[in-house]
Amino acid sequence: MKSLAELEAIRKATINRINLRTEDDSTTTRVVVGMATCGIAAGARPVMLAFMDEIAKRQLSNVTVSQTGCIGMCRLEPMVDVIVPGQDKVTYVHVKPEMVERIVDDHIIHGHPVHEFTIGANE
Amino acid sequence: MDNYRAHVLVCGGTGCSSSGSATLIERFHEKIAENHLEKEVKVVRTGCFGLCEAGPVVIIYPDGTFYSRVKPDDVEEIVTEHLLKGRKVEHLVYVDHATREQNAEKKLEDITFYKHQHRIALRNCGVIDPENIDEYLAMDGYKALEKALTQMTREEVIDEILKSGLRGRGGGGFPTGLKWKFTYQSQADQKYVACNADEGDPGAFMDRSILEGDPHAIIEAMAIAGYAIGASQGYIYVRAEYPIAVKRLSIAIEQARDYGLLGKNIFETGFDFDLNIRLGAGAFVCGEETALMHSIEGKRGEPTARPPFPAVKGLFDKPTMLNNVETYANVAQIILHGAEWFAAMGTEKSKGTKVFALGGKINNTGLVEIPMGTPLRTIIYDIGGGCPNGKKFKAVQTGGPSGGCLPESLLDTPVDYDNLIAAGSMMGSGGMIVMDEDNCMVDIARFYLDFIVDESCGKCAPCRIGTKRMKEILDRIVEGKGEEGDIEKLERLAETIKATALCGLGNTAPNPVLSTLRFFRDEYEAHIKEKRCPAHHCKSLLQYKIDPAKCRGCTACARVCPADAITGTVKNPHVIDPSKCLKCGSCMEKCRFGAISRE
Numbered sequence: 001m002k003s004l005a006e007l008e009a010i011r012k013a014t015i016n017r018i019n020l021r022t023e024d025d026s027t028t029t030r031v032v033v034g035m036a037t038c039g040i041a042a043g044a045r046p047v048m049l050a051f052m053d054e055i056a057k058r059q060l061s062n063v064t065v066s067q068t069g070c071i072g073m074c075r076l077e078p079m080v081d082v083i084v085p086g087q088d089k090v091t092y093v094h095v096k097p098e099m100v101e102r103i104v105d106d107h108i109i110h111g112h113p114v115h116e117f118t119i120g121a122n123e
Numbered sequence: 124m125d126n127y128r129a130h131v132l133v134c135g136g137t138g139c140s141s142s143g144s145a146t147l148i149e150r151f152h153e154k155i156a157e158n159h160l161e162k163e164v165k166v167v168r169t170g171c172f173g174l175c176e177a178g179p180v181v182i183i184y185p186d187g188t189f190y191s192r193v194k195p196d197d198v199e200e201i202v203t204e205h206l207l208k209g210r211k212v213e214h215l216v217y218v219d220h221a222t223r224e225q226n227a228e229k230k231l232e233d234i235t236f237y238k239h240q241h242r243i244a245l246r247n248c249g250v251i252d253p254e255n256i257d258e259y260l261a262m263d264g265y266k267a268l269e270k271a272l273t274q275m276t277r278e279e280v281i282d283e284i285l286k287s288g289l290r291g292r293g294g295g296g297f298p299t300g301l302k303w304k305f306t307y308q309s310q311a312d313q314k315y316v317a318c319n320a321d322e323g324d325p326g327a328f329m330d331r332s333i334l335e336g337d338p339h340a341i342i343e344a345m346a347i348a349g350y351a352i353g354a355s356q357g358y359i360y361v362r363a364e365y366p367i368a369v370k371r372l373s374i375a376i377e378q379a380r381d382y383g384l385l386g387k388n389i390f391e392t393g394f395d396f397d398l399n400i401r402l403g404a405g406a407f408v409c410g411e412e413t414a415l416m417h418s419i420e421g422k423r424g425e426p427t428a429r430p431p432f433p434a435v436k437g438l439f440d441k442p443t444m445l446n447n448v449e450t451y452a453n454v455a456q457i458i459l460h461g462a463e464w465f466a467a468m469g470t471e472k473s474k475g476t477k478v479f480a481l482g483g484k485i486n487n488t489g490l491v492e493i494p495m496g497t498p499l500r501t502i503i504y505d506i507g508g509g510c511p512n513g514k515k516f517k518a519v520q521t522g523g524p525s526g527g528c529l530p531e532s533l534l535d536t537p538v539d540y541d542n543l544i545a546a547g548s549m550m551g552s553g554g555m556i557v558m559d560e561d562n563c564m565v566d567i568a569r570f571y572l573d574f575i576v577d578e579s580c581g582k583c584a585p586c587r588i589g590t591k592r593m594k595e596i597l598d599r600i601v602e603g604k605g606e607e608g609d610i611e612k613l614e615r616l617a618e619t620i621k622a623t624a625l626c627g628l629g630n631t632a633p634n635p636v637l638s639t640l641r642f643f644r645d646e647y648e649a650h651i652k653e654k655r656c657p658a659h660h661c662k663s664l665l666q667y668k669i670d671p672a673k674c675r676g677c678t679a680c681a682r683v684c685p686a687d688a689i690t691g692t693v694k695n696p697h698v699i700d701p702s703k704c705l706k707c708g709s710c711m712e713k714c715r716f717g718a719i720s721r722e
Binding site for chain 2: 001002003004007010011013014015016017018020021028030032033035036037040048049052055056064065066067068069
């Protein structure tokens with residue numbers, strides 16, 4: 001038998017797991033990882049898993065992680081776009097798993113892009 | 124890790140299951156494991172998405188990509204391209220019937236089939252995993268029960284349902300709130316709530332889809348109803364032909380008991396309520412409320428005369444409140460969002476939405492939920508996509524064997540209980556079968572009557588004997604042996620049966636004949652007087668002929684004829700022997716010169 005509080009806790013925990021089926025774009029932050037052959041070869045999969053881990057660890061409910069194909073700058077892979085609603089898209093290049101924590105903390109949670117990792121700082 | 128980056132939703136409704144969605148799910152698990160994605164991608168078996176025509180349906184979130192008619196061999200491509208590399212598999216994306224667009228970026232709700240719909244009863248179908256109570260809870264599940272038990276009195280619950288204007292979705296359209304009130308007012312030591320899931324109309328499958336896709340919604344609503352009327356026990360009467368629905372319902376009841384949402388002292392409010400499933404053997408008459416209750420009691424499923432109504436004396440002679448599945452599916456939403464929210468939708472006397480099962484000669488076979496008052500034309504053309512192969516629309520049958528056929532001229536009728544009755548049909552449980560120019564209306568009437576003759580329980584003479592006599596007359600008419608006066612005889616029998624049969628099944632049994640007589644009398648007359656079937660459907664009235672001027676003597680027709688009814692020599696006109704002809708139409712299909720005609 002579950003108490004009302006326990007039911008509410010189940011609701012909250014489950015909605016985090018299923019809201020990517022129902023969410024509207026206007027409030028969702030999207031993390032898009034380049035996962036074409038070039039991206040995967042450069043190590044995009046550990047980067048993507050690191051993002052998923054970090055997002056789960058911090059229990060962020062309105063962030064989705066998805067992949068995209070090659071955008072032509074294979075030498076800069078692994079590349080990650082972070083799109084916070086209402087803000088410009090930020091492209092990170094040469095992303096390594098150890099950089100993920102800062103991107104999630106500074107950019108996704110606090111809204112300050114990590115400029116030294118962006119394409120602008122590296123080109 | 125509990126968070127997945129992508130969810131693969133595979134339809135597990137009956138439609139998609141029969142087109143192989145179970146194999147798809149297996150294959151997805153296999154391929155996802157092969158590519159080491161099992162910690163990132165989750166596969167969910169959901170209820171019906173509604174667009175059964177495009178099944179098996181697979182939707183991938185967060186992108187919302189809608190794949191249709193997915194075959195097991197396509198799974199590998201979806202996994203390695205879409206799930207691993209993020210490239211959508213364009214050639215499997217659903218093609219919008221109206222715009223002819225195959226747009227992978229398009230969201231589900233932008234697809235023409237879904238654009239006109241408003242989903243309340245079907246809100247969770249195709250969204251959640253019906254076998255996982257947590258997902259139902261996450262969609263505000265059991266919040267309405269909590270609200271009713273902890274914040275509302277029993278009278279307030281009944282009042283809310285009454286004010287919402289909800290009417291019985293099983294067909295009759297009796298105000299649901301009144302039914303609740305009457306049962307509440309009956310005094311007894313024990314009362315019952317029951318759910319009619321004995322969906323028997325040919326072509327109707329909305330109740331099945333709700334039970335398969337969102338079983339907890341019914342359990343929650345029945346518990347609310349139990350609280351309101353003062354019942355501690357409920358029964359769901361579901362037909363054994365719905366194995367997936369029965370299985371998911373059983374799982375859901377177990378889960379609800381586990382969580383203390385069924386059983387003793389729910390939410391520590393002192394309210395006890397439990398549910399049991401009773402399987403029906405599939406008799407149509409058991410959808411009639413008195414017959415249904417006799418069947419639950421273990422007696423023969425035969426109707427008895429009312430009054431006494433079930434609200435006074437129902438199951439085991441105790442006051443019983445019986446509602447249909449779709450009616451219950453609206454209850455929790457009304458309690459949660461309020462009566463005004465619900466009453467703001469629909470027409471003056473029919474509030475909310477209605478689910479229809481679209482079938483027959485229509486492009487998008489499937490399940491649609493629309494606000495009451497939506498014109499038939501919108502349902503059939505905008506949502507349904509019209510008749511396939513460019514054929515001309517002839518009629519739409521609503522209300523199953525108790526309903527009627529409506530012609531083109533009535534297509535702008537806004538759909539609600541009263542408008543459909545005024546038009547000569549009825550809402551019924553929501554089957555909607557579309558017919559095109561190739562359908563013979565006399566034969567359609569005969570089909571429904573045949574169903575009634577089969578399903579009549581035999582207890583009262585008008586239904587047992589009357590419908591049989593009507594069917595004999597129709598049989599004669601389609602065989603070309605119709606006589607002057609047959610139509611009048613049909614009408615007289617119909618009126619007598621309507622006035623004297625014991626239950627709703629019998630009272631409405633002649634409707635398909637009466638409504639086709641009303642709108643398509645000319646077809647009956649053509650059969651009887653001219654021995655001609657205008658739709659070229661009735662075989663006994665058809666004759667295939669070869670035009671000697673057009674026939675080049677290619678022998679194609681003679682070779683394809685299964686009955687060797689066509690004779691002739693090469694380069695000379697051929698002839699059909701009417702005594703041997705089976706009227707299969709193969710020769711006409713085969714002829715390249717248009718020399719063969721039928722009339």
